[in-house]
Amino acid sequence: MRLDLHNHTLHSPDSRVEPAALVHRxxxxxxxxxxxxxxxxxxxxxxxxxxARDLPGLLVIxxxxxxxAEGHVLGFGVSEGIPRDLxxxxxxxxxxxxxxxxxxAHPYRFWSGLGEASTxxxxxxxxxxxxxxxxxxxxxxxxRLAGMQRVGRTGGSDSHFLHEHGAAFTIVEGGPSxxxxxxxxxxxxxxxADGVHRGAKETVVYVTKAVSEWIARGMxxx
Numbered sequence: 245m246r247l248d249l250h251n252h253t254l255h256s257p258d259s260r261v262e263p264a265a266l267v268h269r270x271x272x273x274x275x276x277x278x279x280x281x282x283x284x285x286x287x288x289x290x291x292x293x294x295x296a297r298d299l300p301g302l303l304v305i306x307x308x309x310x311x312x313a314e315g316h317v318l319g320f321g322v323s324e325g326i327p328r329d330l331x332x333x334x335x336x337x338x339x340x341x342x343x344x345x346x347x348x349a350h351p352y353r354f355w356s357g358l359g360e361a362s363t364x365x366x367x368x369x370x371x372x373x374x375x376x377x378x379x380x381x382x383x384x385x386x387x388r389l390a391g392m393q394r395v396g397r398t399g400g401s402d403s404h405f406l407h408e409h410g411a412a413f414t415i416v417e418g419g420p421s422x423x424x425x426x427x428x429x430x431x432x433x434x435x436x437a438d439g440v441h442r443g444a445k446e447t448v449v450y451v452t453k454a455v456s457e458w459i460a461r462g463m464x465x466x
Contacts (some may be wrong), residue, residue: 245276245426247299248409250318250349250375250400253280255288256309257466259404263292266409272411272432276420277303279400281318285465286326303419305427307438309349310335311466315320315358316349318372318398321427325428340367345430347398350375351389352382355439355465360389368429370396374437376411377402383441396433412439 248417251266263280270278278290282404289306296304304342311328312335319326322344326335330364336346348371350356353365363371374397390397415436416429429435 245418245421246274246302247277247279247303247305247414247416248275248401248403248412249279249307249320249347249398249414250281250372250402250412251278251409252282252309252402252404253292254403255285256282258283261403261406262285263288264295266445267292267295267299267304269303269319269406269409271299275410275413277305277426278409279305279307279318279320281307281309281310281400282318283399284325285387286323286325289323294443298403298423300361302420303423305423309340311356312358312362315351315353316356317358317366318349320347321345321423332362336366336368345369345373345427347430348386349388350378350382350402352385353378357359357382360377363389368395369459370398370433371433372400372437373397374399374412374439374441375402376400376408376440377404377442380441387437394433396435397420397437398430399437399439401439412437429431449450 319339339346371390399412401411
């Protein structure tokens with residue numbers, strides 16, 4: 245299975261993508277599924293699941309990207325919001341208590357990554373080792389750290405625009421799986437990551453967008 249496990253919709257403050265459009269993009273790309281991981285919100289999940297009902301075989305994983313005190317944390321299999329600005333360890337505990345699987349999002353990214361100490365210090369099931377909006381060096385460091393810590397690896401496009409979807413993805417061995425089986429594989433670290441890194445052209449777009457939105461938010465992180 246190929247799953248893009250990091251995507252934003254209009255329920256994130258920095259995206260305008262309709263959840264339904266994202267679902268159809270996944271099908272057009274031949275993906276087996278996707279996760280909706282809006283910033284500190286699960287509001288887009290229901291619309292994506294409803295749209296996928298008419299697309300047999302496409303799995304929609306409910307998710308969230310939580311802004312912990314140290315950086316961003318991905319939660320999969322959660323259907324409720326997780327409080328932001330808590331320590332990373334407590335954020336992970338809250339996700340697990342809600343029946344979800346916690347993954348360290350782009351750990352080495354400046355501004356929003358957890359950094360190595362906080363990533364090591366929380367009980368993550370996996371690290372995001374291939375994020376299409378992260379430079380190669382950051383992805384490779386996350387991949388090495390996952391090997392050292394003996395946890396799983398996930399991949400995701402971190403899409404904020406529709407055309408970005410599918411640029412990086414998670415591989416779950418085997419054929420089509422249910423939501424429960426997929427979450428079990430994620431929790432057991434039995435996943436791989438593949439896809440592209442952020443290139444020079446994408447970096448110009450990313451930095452321009454990130455800085456302008458940061459200023460518009462009063463120089464506060466999402």
